[in-house]
Amino acid sequence: MTARVLVAGATGVIGRALVPLLRARGHHVTALVREPSRAAGLALDGVVVADALEAEAVRAAVLSARPDVVVHQLTALRGPTAEGFEPTARLRTEGTAHLIAAAEAAGAERMVAQSIAFATAPRGGPVLTEDAPLYADAPDPGWALTTRAIAELERRILGAAHLSGTVLRYGTLYGPGTLYHRAGAFGGAVARGRLPLPEPAAGITSFLHVEDAARAAVCAVEADTDGVFNVADDDPVEAAVWLPEYARLLGAPPPRTVPAQLAERLLGWFTSYQLTAMRGAANDRGRQALNWKPAVSSWRTRLADD
Numbered sequence: 001m002t003a004r005v006l007v008a009g010a011t012g013v014i015g016r017a018l019v020p021l022l023r024a025r026g027h028h029v030t031a032l033v034r035e036p037s038r039a040a041g042l043a044l045d046g047v048v049v050a051d052a053l054e055a056e057a058v059r060a061a062v063l064s065a066r067p068d069v070v071v072h073q074l075t076a077l078r079g080p081t082a083e084g085f086e087p088t089a090r091l092r093t094e095g096t097a098h099l100i101a102a103a104e105a106a107g108a109e110r111m112v113a114q115s116i117a118f119a120t121a122p123r124g125g126p127v128l129t130e131d132a133p134l135y136a137d138a139p140d141p142g143w144a145l146t147t148r149a150i151a152e153l154e155r156r157i158l159g160a161a162h163l164s165g166t167v168l169r170y171g172t173l174y175g176p177g178t179l180y181h182r183a184g185a186f187g188g189a190v191a192r193g194r195l196p197l198p199e200p201a202a203g204i205t206s207f208l209h210v211e212d213a214a215r216a217a218v219c220a221v222e223a224d225t226d227g228v229f230n231v232a233d234d235d236p237v238e239a240a241v242w243l244p245e246y247a248r249l250l251g252a253p254p255p256r257t258v259p260a261q262l263a264e265r266l267l268g269w270f271t272s273y274q275l276t277a278m279r280g281a282a283n284d285r286g287r288q289a290l291n292w293k294p295a296v297s298s299w300r301t302r303l304a305d306d
Ligand SMILES: NC(=O)c1ccc[n+]([C@@H]2O[C@H](COP(=O)([O-])OP(=O)(O)OC[C@H]3O[C@@H](n4cnc5c(N)ncnc54)[C@H](OP(=O)(O)O)[C@@H]3O)[C@@H](O)[C@H]2O)c1
Pocket: 008, 009, 010, 011, 012, 013, 014, 015, 032, 033, 034, 035, 038, 050, 051, 052, 053, 073, 074, 075, 076, 077, 078, 079, 091, 114, 116, 170, 171, 172, 173, 177, 178, 179, 180
Protein backbone atom coordinates (compact mmCIF):
# COMPACT_ATOMS: atom_id res chain seq x y z
CA MET A 1 0.00 0.00 0.00
CA THR A 2 1.39 3.39 -0.87
CA ALA A 3 0.86 6.31 1.49
CA ARG A 4 1.09 10.06 1.71
CA VAL A 5 4.25 10.53 3.79
CA LEU A 6 5.38 13.79 5.37
CA VAL A 7 9.08 13.85 6.26
CA ALA A 8 10.15 16.39 8.88
CA GLY A 9 13.94 16.59 8.58
CA ALA A 10 13.97 15.68 4.88
CA THR A 11 16.97 17.93 4.29
CA GLY A 12 19.12 16.18 6.92
CA VAL A 13 21.68 13.40 6.59
CA ILE A 14 19.08 10.65 7.03
CA GLY A 15 16.25 12.57 5.34
CA ARG A 16 18.21 13.01 2.11
CA ALA A 17 18.75 9.25 1.95
CA LEU A 18 15.17 8.48 2.96
CA VAL A 19 13.20 10.63 0.49
CA PRO A 20 14.33 8.81 -2.70
CA LEU A 21 13.78 5.40 -1.08
CA LEU A 22 10.20 6.30 -0.12
CA ARG A 23 9.45 7.65 -3.59
CA ALA A 24 10.96 4.54 -5.21
CA ARG A 25 8.42 2.51 -3.19
CA GLY A 26 5.61 4.59 -4.71
CA HIS A 27 4.85 6.77 -1.69
CA HIS A 28 3.78 10.39 -2.12
CA VAL A 29 6.44 12.36 -0.24
CA THR A 30 6.15 15.88 1.12
CA ALA A 31 9.01 17.53 2.99
CA LEU A 32 8.43 19.78 5.99
CA VAL A 33 11.29 22.31 5.88
CA ARG A 34 12.02 25.52 7.71
CA GLU A 35 13.90 27.00 4.75
CA PRO A 36 12.59 26.10 1.27
CA SER A 37 15.94 26.60 -0.45
CA ARG A 38 17.32 23.66 1.60
CA ALA A 39 14.98 21.33 -0.36
CA ALA A 40 16.43 22.37 -3.73
CA GLY A 41 17.79 19.29 -5.46
CA LEU A 42 15.55 16.88 -3.54
CA ALA A 43 12.98 15.18 -5.79
CA LEU A 44 9.73 15.59 -3.86
CA ASP A 45 5.97 15.52 -4.43
CA GLY A 46 5.52 18.56 -2.24
CA VAL A 47 7.11 20.97 0.21
CA VAL A 48 5.51 22.63 3.23
CA VAL A 49 7.27 25.24 5.34
CA ALA A 50 7.38 25.50 9.13
CA ASP A 51 9.81 25.81 11.97
CA ALA A 52 9.17 22.68 14.03
CA LEU A 53 9.24 24.73 17.23
CA GLU A 54 6.29 26.89 16.12
CA ALA A 55 3.07 25.02 16.86
CA GLU A 56 0.70 27.01 14.64
CA ALA A 57 3.05 26.92 11.65
CA VAL A 58 3.51 23.16 12.05
CA ARG A 59 -0.23 22.65 12.29
CA ALA A 60 -0.93 24.63 9.10
CA ALA A 61 1.88 22.89 7.22
CA VAL A 62 0.83 19.38 8.24
CA LEU A 63 -2.86 20.08 7.51
CA SER A 64 -1.97 21.21 4.00
CA ALA A 65 0.18 18.09 3.40
CA ARG A 66 -2.65 15.72 4.48
CA PRO A 67 -0.27 12.85 5.41
CA ASP A 68 -1.14 9.27 6.30
CA VAL A 69 2.27 8.89 7.96
CA VAL A 70 4.54 11.52 9.52
CA VAL A 71 8.27 10.72 9.78
CA HIS A 72 10.15 12.74 12.41
CA GLN A 73 13.89 12.96 11.65
CA LEU A 74 14.49 16.36 13.28
CA THR A 75 17.75 17.04 15.08
CA ALA A 76 20.07 20.00 15.49
CA LEU A 77 23.25 17.93 15.95
CA ARG A 78 26.05 19.52 14.04
CA GLY A 79 29.22 18.10 15.54
CA PRO A 80 30.74 16.11 18.39
CA THR A 81 30.27 19.09 20.70
CA ALA A 82 27.54 19.69 23.23
CA GLU A 83 26.16 22.80 21.51
CA GLY A 84 23.49 20.85 19.60
CA PHE A 85 22.12 19.11 22.70
CA GLU A 86 19.79 21.86 23.92
CA PRO A 87 18.18 22.71 20.53
CA THR A 88 17.91 19.00 19.72
CA ALA A 89 16.26 18.33 23.07
CA ARG A 90 13.70 21.02 22.26
CA LEU A 91 13.03 19.41 18.86
CA ARG A 92 12.52 16.07 20.62
CA THR A 93 10.15 17.44 23.24
CA GLU A 94 8.33 20.54 21.89
CA GLY A 95 8.88 19.65 18.23
CA THR A 96 7.51 16.14 18.76
CA ALA A 97 4.46 17.50 20.61
CA HIS A 98 3.73 19.94 17.77
CA LEU A 99 4.09 17.24 15.12
CA ILE A 100 1.82 14.80 16.99
CA ALA A 101 -0.89 17.43 17.56
CA ALA A 102 -0.73 18.47 13.90
CA ALA A 103 -0.67 14.88 12.61
CA GLU A 104 -3.72 14.03 14.69
CA ALA A 105 -5.55 17.16 13.48
CA ALA A 106 -4.75 16.16 9.90
CA GLY A 107 -6.12 12.64 10.41
CA ALA A 108 -2.78 10.86 9.98
CA GLU A 109 -2.59 7.24 11.08
CA ARG A 110 1.05 6.72 12.01
CA MET A 111 4.20 8.41 13.19
CA VAL A 112 7.75 7.16 12.86
CA ALA A 113 10.35 8.99 14.95
CA GLN A 114 14.12 8.95 15.33
CA SER A 115 15.65 8.09 18.72
CA ILE A 116 19.05 6.87 19.93
CA ALA A 117 20.18 3.29 20.58
CA PHE A 118 23.12 4.37 22.74
CA ALA A 119 21.08 6.41 25.22
CA THR A 120 20.82 3.39 27.55
CA ALA A 121 22.52 3.48 30.94
CA PRO A 122 25.85 1.62 30.98
CA ARG A 123 24.66 -1.07 33.34
CA GLY A 124 24.61 -4.79 32.49
CA GLY A 125 25.46 -5.69 28.98
CA PRO A 126 27.77 -5.53 27.06
CA VAL A 127 24.92 -5.45 24.50
CA LEU A 128 21.53 -4.21 25.69
CA THR A 129 17.98 -4.62 24.43
CA GLU A 130 15.24 -1.99 24.20
CA ASP A 131 14.16 -2.94 27.74
CA ALA A 132 17.31 -1.47 29.32
CA PRO A 133 16.73 1.81 31.19
CA LEU A 134 17.83 5.07 29.60
CA TYR A 135 20.76 7.00 31.12
CA ALA A 136 18.65 9.82 32.60
CA ASP A 137 21.11 10.13 35.50
CA ALA A 138 24.18 10.53 33.27
CA PRO A 139 26.79 12.67 35.05
CA ASP A 140 27.16 14.95 32.04
CA PRO A 141 24.35 17.57 31.95
CA GLY A 142 24.18 17.54 28.14
CA TRP A 143 23.82 13.77 27.95
CA ALA A 144 21.31 13.71 30.83
CA LEU A 145 19.27 16.33 28.94
CA THR A 146 19.52 14.26 25.76
CA THR A 147 18.36 11.02 27.37
CA ARG A 148 15.49 12.74 29.15
CA ALA A 149 14.40 14.33 25.86
CA ILE A 150 14.62 10.92 24.15
CA ALA A 151 12.49 9.42 26.92
CA GLU A 152 9.88 12.16 26.46
CA LEU A 153 9.87 11.75 22.67
CA GLU A 154 9.32 8.02 23.03
CA ARG A 155 6.55 8.47 25.62
CA ARG A 156 4.78 10.99 23.40
CA ILE A 157 5.06 8.88 20.23
CA LEU A 158 3.85 5.68 21.91
CA GLY A 159 1.19 7.49 23.92
CA ALA A 160 -0.44 9.49 21.12
CA ALA A 161 -4.19 9.14 21.40
CA HIS A 162 -5.06 8.79 17.73
CA LEU A 163 -1.85 7.62 16.09
CA SER A 164 0.12 4.42 16.04
CA GLY A 165 3.80 5.02 16.58
CA THR A 166 7.17 3.49 15.87
CA VAL A 167 10.38 4.73 17.47
CA LEU A 168 13.64 3.90 15.71
CA ARG A 169 16.62 3.98 18.07
CA TYR A 170 19.46 4.46 15.64
CA GLY A 171 22.99 3.28 16.38
CA THR A 172 26.03 5.45 15.77
CA LEU A 173 25.59 6.75 12.25
CA TYR A 174 28.36 6.63 9.69
CA GLY A 175 28.50 7.30 5.98
CA PRO A 176 28.23 10.44 3.84
CA GLY A 177 27.47 13.60 5.77
CA THR A 178 28.07 12.07 9.22
CA LEU A 179 30.71 12.72 11.85
CA TYR A 180 32.46 9.49 10.85
CA HIS A 181 32.96 10.44 7.22
CA ARG A 182 36.64 11.29 6.66
CA ALA A 183 35.50 14.90 6.16
CA GLY A 184 33.44 14.78 9.37
CA ALA A 185 34.66 16.03 12.72
CA PHE A 186 35.34 12.58 14.18
CA GLY A 187 36.73 11.03 10.97
CA GLY A 188 38.99 14.05 10.44
CA ALA A 189 40.38 13.82 13.97
CA VAL A 190 41.15 10.11 13.57
CA ALA A 191 42.65 10.67 10.09
CA ARG A 192 45.01 13.30 11.56
CA GLY A 193 46.00 11.01 14.43
CA ARG A 194 44.42 13.40 16.92
CA LEU A 195 42.08 10.95 18.64
CA PRO A 196 43.82 8.94 21.37
CA LEU A 197 42.63 5.53 22.48
CA PRO A 198 41.93 5.26 26.22
CA GLU A 199 43.30 2.18 27.92
CA PRO A 200 41.28 0.11 28.60
CA ALA A 201 38.87 1.00 25.76
CA ALA A 202 35.99 -1.28 26.71
CA GLY A 203 33.11 0.90 25.46
CA ILE A 204 30.91 -0.85 22.89
CA THR A 205 29.60 0.92 19.79
CA SER A 206 26.76 -0.37 17.63
CA PHE A 207 27.26 1.31 14.28
CA LEU A 208 24.68 1.98 11.57
CA HIS A 209 25.25 3.02 7.97
CA VAL A 210 23.09 6.02 7.11
CA GLU A 211 21.55 4.12 4.17
CA ASP A 212 20.44 1.40 6.58
CA ALA A 213 18.90 4.05 8.86
CA ALA A 214 16.88 5.28 5.88
CA ARG A 215 15.89 1.74 4.87
CA ALA A 216 14.67 1.04 8.42
CA ALA A 217 12.51 4.18 8.28
CA VAL A 218 10.91 2.94 5.03
CA CYS A 219 10.18 -0.41 6.72
CA ALA A 220 8.67 1.42 9.69
CA VAL A 221 6.45 3.53 7.41
CA GLU A 222 5.14 0.34 5.80
CA ALA A 223 4.97 -1.83 8.96
CA ASP A 224 1.91 -2.12 11.15
CA THR A 225 3.94 -2.66 14.32
CA ASP A 226 4.08 -0.14 17.15
CA GLY A 227 6.96 0.07 19.57
CA VAL A 228 10.57 1.00 20.22
CA PHE A 229 13.22 -0.74 18.15
CA ASN A 230 16.99 -0.61 18.07
CA VAL A 231 18.26 -0.10 14.53
CA ALA A 232 21.95 -0.96 14.40
CA ASP A 233 24.29 -3.31 12.57
CA ASP A 234 24.95 -6.92 13.55
CA ASP A 235 28.46 -6.29 14.87
CA PRO A 236 28.62 -4.37 18.19
CA VAL A 237 32.29 -3.77 18.87
CA GLU A 238 34.71 -2.55 21.54
CA ALA A 239 36.56 0.70 20.94
CA ALA A 240 39.84 -1.20 21.45
CA VAL A 241 38.95 -3.01 18.21
CA TRP A 242 37.15 -0.48 16.03
CA LEU A 243 39.20 2.67 16.62
CA PRO A 244 42.56 1.20 15.51
CA GLU A 245 40.85 -0.49 12.55
CA TYR A 246 39.10 2.76 11.58
CA ALA A 247 42.45 4.59 11.71
CA ARG A 248 43.97 1.89 9.49
CA LEU A 249 41.10 2.17 6.97
CA LEU A 250 41.58 5.96 6.91
CA GLY A 251 45.29 5.51 6.23
CA ALA A 252 46.12 7.12 9.59
CA PRO A 253 48.72 5.97 12.12
CA PRO A 254 47.45 3.76 14.98
CA PRO A 255 45.93 5.93 17.73
CA ARG A 256 48.26 6.65 20.64
CA THR A 257 47.03 5.25 23.93
CA VAL A 258 46.28 7.26 27.05
CA PRO A 259 45.22 6.09 30.53
CA ALA A 260 41.43 5.93 30.80
CA GLN A 261 41.56 8.41 33.72
CA LEU A 262 42.82 11.10 31.32
CA ALA A 263 40.30 10.34 28.58
CA GLU A 264 37.56 12.72 29.70
CA ARG A 265 39.95 15.68 29.92
CA LEU A 266 41.45 14.91 26.50
CA LEU A 267 38.33 13.84 24.62
CA GLY A 268 35.38 15.47 26.36
CA TRP A 269 32.76 13.58 28.33
CA PHE A 270 30.80 11.96 25.47
CA THR A 271 33.69 10.58 23.42
CA SER A 272 35.41 9.37 26.56
CA TYR A 273 32.18 7.66 27.62
CA GLN A 274 31.71 6.10 24.18
CA LEU A 275 35.21 4.66 24.15
CA THR A 276 35.32 3.42 27.74
CA ALA A 277 31.84 2.56 29.03
CA MET A 278 29.02 2.76 26.47
CA ARG A 279 27.02 -0.41 25.81
CA GLY A 280 26.00 -1.87 22.46
CA ALA A 281 22.45 -2.31 21.16
CA ALA A 282 20.84 -5.62 20.17
CA ASN A 283 18.93 -5.35 16.90
CA ASP A 284 16.97 -8.64 17.00
CA ARG A 285 13.62 -7.09 17.89
CA GLY A 286 13.72 -4.48 15.14
CA ARG A 287 14.91 -6.99 12.56
CA GLN A 288 11.87 -9.15 13.26
CA ALA A 289 9.13 -6.58 13.87
CA LEU A 290 10.08 -4.19 11.07
CA ASN A 291 11.10 -6.88 8.58
CA TRP A 292 14.39 -4.98 8.29
CA LYS A 293 17.95 -6.12 8.24
CA PRO A 294 21.08 -4.07 7.77
CA ALA A 295 22.45 -4.21 4.23
CA VAL A 296 25.80 -3.30 5.79
CA SER A 297 25.83 -5.91 8.54
CA SER A 298 29.23 -4.88 9.90
CA TRP A 299 30.99 -1.52 10.24
CA ARG A 300 34.20 -3.35 9.23
CA THR A 301 33.53 -3.06 5.53
CA ARG A 302 32.30 0.51 5.18
CA LEU A 303 33.23 2.68 8.22
CA ALA A 304 35.78 4.72 6.25
CA ASP A 305 33.82 4.84 2.97
CA ASP A 306 33.54 8.08 1.02
N1 LIG B 1 22.76 9.21 16.17
C1 LIG B 1 24.06 9.46 16.07
O1 LIG B 1 24.88 8.62 15.83
C2 LIG B 1 24.56 10.88 16.18
C3 LIG B 1 25.05 11.47 17.35
C4 LIG B 1 25.61 12.76 17.26
C5 LIG B 1 25.65 13.38 16.04
N2 LIG B 1 25.18 12.74 14.95
C6 LIG B 1 25.24 13.38 13.67
O2 LIG B 1 23.98 13.98 13.44
C7 LIG B 1 23.60 13.76 12.10
C8 LIG B 1 22.35 12.89 12.16
O3 LIG B 1 21.65 13.04 10.98
P1 LIG B 1 20.16 13.52 11.02
O4 LIG B 1 19.60 13.33 9.66
O5 LIG B 1 19.47 12.90 12.18
O6 LIG B 1 20.30 15.06 11.41
P2 LIG B 1 20.65 16.32 10.52
O7 LIG B 1 21.44 15.96 9.34
O8 LIG B 1 21.17 17.33 11.46
O9 LIG B 1 19.20 16.78 10.00
C9 LIG B 1 18.28 17.35 10.85
C10 LIG B 1 17.07 17.83 10.09
O10 LIG B 1 16.25 18.54 11.00
C11 LIG B 1 15.90 19.81 10.42
N3 LIG B 1 15.64 20.79 11.45
C12 LIG B 1 16.44 21.14 12.48
N4 LIG B 1 15.85 22.08 13.23
C13 LIG B 1 14.63 22.34 12.66
C14 LIG B 1 13.55 23.19 12.98
N5 LIG B 1 13.57 24.00 14.06
N6 LIG B 1 12.46 23.18 12.18
C15 LIG B 1 12.41 22.37 11.09
N7 LIG B 1 13.41 21.54 10.74
C16 LIG B 1 14.51 21.52 11.52
C17 LIG B 1 17.10 20.17 9.57
O11 LIG B 1 16.73 21.16 8.64
P3 LIG B 1 17.79 22.16 7.95
O12 LIG B 1 18.20 21.47 6.70
O13 LIG B 1 17.02 23.41 7.74
O14 LIG B 1 18.92 22.31 8.93
C18 LIG B 1 17.40 18.81 8.94
O15 LIG B 1 16.52 18.54 7.88
C19 LIG B 1 24.77 13.08 11.42
O16 LIG B 1 25.63 14.06 10.88
C20 LIG B 1 25.45 12.37 12.56
O17 LIG B 1 26.82 12.11 12.31
C21 LIG B 1 24.60 11.53 15.02
